[in-house]
Amino acid sequence: MTAVQAEQGVLAGDPRMLIDGELVQTAGGATFDVVHPASEQVAGQAADGTVDDMGRAVAAARRAFDETDWSRDLDFRVHCLTQLHEALERNKEHLRRVLITEVGCPVSVTGSQIESPIEEVKHWTEHGRKFEYLVDNGVHDTPLGPARRKLHYEAVGVVGAITPWNVPFYLNIAETVPALIAGNTVVLKPAQLTPWSGSEYGRIVAEETDIPAGVFNVVTSNANEVGAALSADPRVDMITFTGSTATGRAILAAGASTVKKTLLELGGKSAHIVLDDADFSASLPLAAMMACVMSGQSCILPSRILLPRSRYEEGLAILKASMENFPVGDPWTPGVMQGPQISETQRQKVLGLIQSGIDSGARLITGGGVPENLPVGYFTQPTLLADVDPDSQIAQEEIFGPVLTVTPYDDDDHAVAIANNSIYGLSGEVSSADVDRAFAVATRMRTGNVTINAKSHFGIDSPFGGTKQSGLGYRNGAEGFKEYLAIKTIGMPE
Ligand code: NAD
Numbered sequence: 001m002t003a004v005q006a007e008q009g010v011l012a013g014d015p016r017m018l019i020d021g022e023l024v025q026t027a028g029g030a031t032f033d034v035v036h037p038a039s040e041q042v043a044g045q046a047a048d049g050t051v052d053d054m055g056r057a058v059a060a061a062r063r064a065f066d067e068t069d070w071s072r073d074l075d076f077r078v079h080c081l082t083q084l085h086e087a088l089e090r091n092k093e094h095l096r097r098v099l100i101t102e103v104g105c106p107v108s109v110t111g112s113q114i115e116s117p118i119e120e121v122k123h124w125t126e127h128g129r130k131f132e133y134l135v136d137n138g139v140h141d142t143p144l145g146p147a148r149r150k151l152h153y154e155a156v157g158v159v160g161a162i163t164p165w166n167v168p169f170y171l172n173i174a175e176t177v178p179a180l181i182a183g184n185t186v187v188l189k190p191a192q193l194t195p196w197s198g199s200e201y202g203r204i205v206a207e208e209t210d211i212p213a214g215v216f217n218v219v220t221s222n223a224n225e226v227g228a229a230l231s232a233d234p235r236v237d238m239i240t241f242t243g244s245t246a247t248g249r250a251i252l253a254a255g256a257s258t259v260k261k262t263l264l265e266l267g268g269k270s271a272h273i274v275l276d277d278a279d280f281s282a283s284l285p286l287a288a289m290m291a292c293v294m295s296g297q298s299c300i301l302p303s304r305i306l307l308p309r310s311r312y313e314e315g316l317a318i319l320k321a322s323m324e325n326f327p328v329g330d331p332w333t334p335g336v337m338q339g340p341q342i343s344e345t346q347r348q349k350v351l352g353l354i355q356s357g358i359d360s361g362a363r364l365i366t367g368g369g370v371p372e373n374l375p376v377g378y379f380t381q382p383t384l385l386a387d388v389d390p391d392s393q394i395a396q397e398e399i400f401g402p403v404l405t406v407t408p409y410d411d412d413d414h415a416v417a418i419a420n421n422s423i424y425g426l427s428g429e430v431s432s433a434d435v436d437r438a439f440a441v442a443t444r445m446r447t448g449n450v451t452i453n454a455k456s457h458f459g460i461d462s463p464f465g466g467t468k469q470s471g472l473g474y475r476n477g478a479e480g481f482k483e484y485l486a487i488k489t490i491g492m493p494e
Pocket residue numbers: 162163164165166167189190191192223224225226227228229231242243244245246247248250251265266267268298299398426466470471
C-alpha cells in the first residue's frame with residue numbers, strides 16, 4: 001500500500017474466528033491474505049477455517065439452542081442486542097476503515113454500509129421486543145366440538161448465514177440480527193474476499209456483549225467447501241443466504257435432504273424503463289450514478305436502460321456525459337464516489353463481458369477499459385454500451401461492474417417485454433412524468449421490487465425479495481422478521 005493510503009486508514013481486521021464463545025485461529029493456524037483493492041497490496045490475514053471448524057461452530061450453535069433458554073428469554077435477548085448496538089456504535093470508525101480496506105468502497109458512500117446496518121440492530125431489537133409471539137386465532141368448529149387455536153411464533157433453530165462480499169457488513173447484520181432477536185442461534189460464514197467484516201463482528205460480540213457462548217459464531221475460510229458444509233449440515237435448521245444465483249441453487253440442493261428452510265437473496269439483472277414522457281435530465285444522471293457508485297457491485301442496480309426510440313440519442317448523450325464526469329478514484333479520498341472492483345478476477349470478468357457486448361454488435365459510447373490515471377488498483381472506467389441486443393450475453397448476465405447497457409424500444413408493451421426477458425426478477429425502475437402510467441408499467445414487471453422516479457423501494461420497513469431466479473423469501477419489513485420464526489398452531493379448549 002502507498003504511504004498515503006496507510007496514513008488515510010488502511011486497517012487489517014481481526015484474524016480470528018468466533019467459535020463457541022472463543023476467539024480462535026484454525027487448528028493448524030492456516031490463514032489467507034486479504035488484499036486492499038485500491039492498492040493491490042496485502043493488508044493482512046484472516047483465519048482459513050476448515051470443515052472441522054465449521055462442524056464445531058454448528059455443534060456449539062446446536063447446543064446453545066437446545067440446552068440454554070436463549071430462544072425463550074426475550075428480555076435477555078433484548079439486553080444482549082442493545083449491548084451489540086452500543087458496541088457497534090463505539091466501533092463504528094474502526095469498522096468503516098476495515099470495510100474500505102477489504103472492499104475498496106469509497107469513504108463518501110459508506111453511510112449505507114456502516115451507519116444503516118448499525119441502526120438496523122436497534123430497529124430489529126425493538127421489532128423483536130414488540131412482536132406478538134402468541135396470537136389468538138379464534139374458536140373453530142371441529143368434529144369433536146369447538147376448539148380455540150393459538151398461533152405460537154417460535155425460533156426456527158440453528159440458522160446458517162452465508163454472505164457475499166459486495167456489502168459485507170450490512171449483509172452480515174441483515175442476515176443475523178433478526179435471526180438472533182427472534183431466538184435462533186447463528187453460524188455466520190462471510191465471503192472469502194471480505195472475512196474481516198465478519199471477524200470484527202465476532203470480536204465485538206465476544207468482547208463487548210453478554211451473548212452467550214455458541215449463540216453466535218463466525219467461521220471465516222478461503223474455501224467454498226466450508227460454506228457448503230454449513231448448508232448441508234443436518235444440525236442446521238435454516239440457511240439464510242445472499243449471493244449469486246449459481247451458489248443459491250447449490251445451497252437449495254444441499255438443504256434438500258434435510259428439507260432445510262432456505263431464504264435466498266440472489267443475483268439480478270434489473271431494467272430501468274424510461275418512458276417517453278420522462279424528465280431525462282432528472283432520471284438519467286441518477287441512473288448513471290447508481291451504475292458507478294459501489295463500482296456497479298450492487299444486486300439491485302438497474303443496469304439495463306430501456307430508452308424510447310423517439311428520444312434514444314438524447315438519452316444516450318445525457319448518460320454519456322454523466323458517466324464521463326463521474327468521480328472515480330482512491331476510496332479514501334472524500335468526494336470520490338466510485339472505487340475499484342473488489343478483485344482483479346472481478347475486473348477481468350467485467351472487462352470480458354464488455355468485450356462480449358461489443359462482439360455481439362453493441363456500440364461502445366464511453367469507457368470500456370481501465371482509467372489511464374489509475375494504473376494501480378482494480379479500477380474500471382464507467383462504461384456505456386448502446387444498441388444492446390436483449391438476448392445477448394451482456395443483456396442476460398449480471399455484470400457487477402460500472403456498466404450500463406442501453407436498448408431502444410417502440411412502445412410500453414415492447415419495453416415491458418424486454419424488461420421481463422430475464423431469468424432474474426430482483427428489482428426494476430420506471431421513470432415517467434405520469435406516475436399512474438409508471439405504476440401501471442411497474443405492475444407488469446416480473447420482479448420483486450420497483451422504484452418509480454427515483455423513489456426507492458428499498459428500506460428496512462418494507463419487504464425485499466426476488467422473484468424468478470433472484471430469490472426465495474424476504475428480508476426487511478414484518479415479513480422479513482417472520483422468516484426467522486416458525487408458527488406452531490395449538491388447538492385447545494375454548
Ligand atoms: P457467491 O455466490 O460467489 O458467494 C456468496 C457466499 O457463498 C460466499 O460466502 C461464498 O463463500 C459462499 N459459497 C460459495 N460456494 C458455496 C457453496 N457451494 N455452498 C455454500 N456457500 C458457498 O456470491 P458473491 O460473488 O460473493 O456475491 C455477488 C453476488 O451476490 C451477486 O450475484 C449479487 O447479485 C448477489 N447479491 C444479492 C443480493 C440480494 O439481496 N439479492 C445482495 C447482494 C449481493
